[in-house]
Amino acid sequence: MNKIIIAIDGFSSCGKSTMAKDLAKEIGYIYIDSGAMYRAVTLYCIEHGLFLADGSIDEDKLKQQMSNIHISFRLDTESGRPRTFLNGTDVENQIRTLEVSSHVSPVAALGFVREALVRQQQELGKEKGIVMDGRDIGTAVFPDAELKIFVTASAEIRAQRRYDELKAKGQEASFEDILHNVEERDRIDQTREVSPLRKADDAILLDNSNMTIAEQKEWLMNQYLQATHA
Numbered sequence: 001m002n003k004i005i006i007a008i009d010g011f012s013s014c015g016k017s018t019m020a021k022d023l024a025k026e027i028g029y030i031y032i033d034s035g036a037m038y039r040a041v042t043l044y045c046i047e048h049g050l051f052l053a054d055g056s057i058d059e060d061k062l063k064q065q066m067s068n069i070h071i072s073f074r075l076d077t078e079s080g081r082p083r084t085f086l087n088g089t090d091v092e093n094q095i096r097t098l099e100v101s102s103h104v105s106p107v108a109a110l111g112f113v114r115e116a117l118v119r120q121q122q123e124l125g126k127e128k129g130i131v132m133d134g135r136d137i138g139t140a141v142f143p144d145a146e147l148k149i150f151v152t153a154s155a156e157i158r159a160q161r162r163y164d165e166l167k168a169k170g171q172e173a174s175f176e177d178i179l180h181n182v183e184e185r186d187r188i189d190q191t192r193e194v195s196p197l198r199k200a201d202d203a204i205l206l207d208n209s210n211m212t213i214a215e216q217k218e219w220l221m222n223q224y225l226q227a228t229h230a
Ligand SMILES: Nc1ncnc2c1ncn2[C@@H]1O[C@H](COP(=O)(O)OP(=O)(O)OP(=O)(O)O)[C@@H](O)[C@H]1O
Pocket: 011, 012, 013, 014, 015, 016, 017, 018, 019, 035, 133, 161, 162, 165, 208, 211, 212, 213, 216
């Protein structure tokens, strides 16, 4: 069967990567979490002092240093899930902290950052057989993707899911801080000038507020089967 490109976009913390990873594993596709790439650039900025005292980004320095930022993914054989590497170091846990979440959307709004990462994402998908999740995959990275999904859920439900996840990992965070972060990232992502978060006209909308992980997994598999006429 011919391989296709599956683009999964949507709001913060709505379950995109959970769905995308599961589907990719089941159908033998590559899974790419494009958000992890923006998070890795953000971690680089934090570690290299590129956030100025007023919270803004030293854009000139970041632009000069973009070619020093190498992001890759390696499959964790134990969990079967990809881990993100920044310049050869496993940063999968660091990029998921609230500190990185609080800084990532302004970094992702920079045109030169998007240009560099979109180029890499398109390269990763050139053989097809890929499931990629993010904010602009169906609109900018792969506008011709054969299957496009746009996921949403209420902000409170999304924040609760993220809160439960961080708590289970033993990370301290307040529900209010997480809700604020989720809403703020959505606002910045939807209003930025370059490739703002929006549903592609030909994307299928999924509100998973009242769905279990198993239900959304089955829903996505059905969309894939329909798209490939299997
Ligand atoms: N339908 C669901 N019901 C309950 N929890 C869910 C559901 N879908 C996903 N989750 C949980 O919600 C949390 C966020 O999911 P996930 O990381 O997949 O979201 P995301 O959209 O990829 O987030 P982000 O955009 O921030 O990367 C995870 O802990 C995941 O296990």
